[in-house]
Amino acid sequence: MGKKKCRLYSSEYLQFGFAASPANEHLPMCFEKVFSNDTMKPSKLKLHFTRCHPDKNGKDVSCFQALREKLMKRRTLSSTLSCLSRRDRDGLAASYKISLRINAMAQDVEDTLCSWLKQxxxxxxxxxxxxxxxxxxxxxxxxxxxxxxxxxxx
Incomplete structure (x- = not known):
């Protein structure tokens, strides 16, 4: 049994509506569905494209490039979580700052009152x-x- 050929993503696949997967650049991705290495033959990609996406058949490569850009710019779970954690961290820091300022003001009032009472x-x-x-x-x-x-x- 021969060694299995490992195919890599090619920019030619864009004409069939396939972009490189954000998770693994070697695998093609068609409208958010990632394909295995076995389906990376141009004939199989073209067959999938004509069967599953007949409405996109005959479109220009620039249309698929725009779709790829839109796909790459979308929010991912990690970016959403990092945004939320940053917001939580900023909120926690603000809460500590407010707490410190309230304590400083209370200490100032206490010091002023004690100095008045001493006099x-x-x-x-x-x-x-x-x-x-x-x-x-x-x-x-x-x-x-x-x-x-x-x-x-x-």
Whole structure:
């Protein structure tokens, strides 16, 4: 038994409506259907083309080139997933930035309030309460006067 001949995709196959497969450039692809090495004989490709795609018979090669370009430009699963993962990654980074900014603002407010309390007289009331889930909450109420404004913080 002789060695099996391995045929490669040829640009001549474009006249029958076959383009190179994006996954394997050595195999022909006809309108999203990839063919095996056995069917790469021009006679079999022509037979498939006339039987399965009679509406495309007689069209110019430029029409098939346009179809090939359209096929190559379409979105693949990997490009869609990479786009989605990039969007998720960007959303996660934005969420971390917002969280850091909120924490920085809270720290700034706390520092400002503590500096005001260190410089003035204030009253402090501490109370304990419970939530419906039997969780204890410690409440602190601070009252002080700042630039003729009465400030109450809980």
């Amino acid at each position: 003035s007289e204030f009253s402090l009331q501490v109370d304990e309460s419970t939530l419906p889930g039997n969780e204890a909450v410690l409440l602190a109420y601070v009252r002080f006067i700042r630039e003729e404004h009465f400030v109450f913080i809980s």
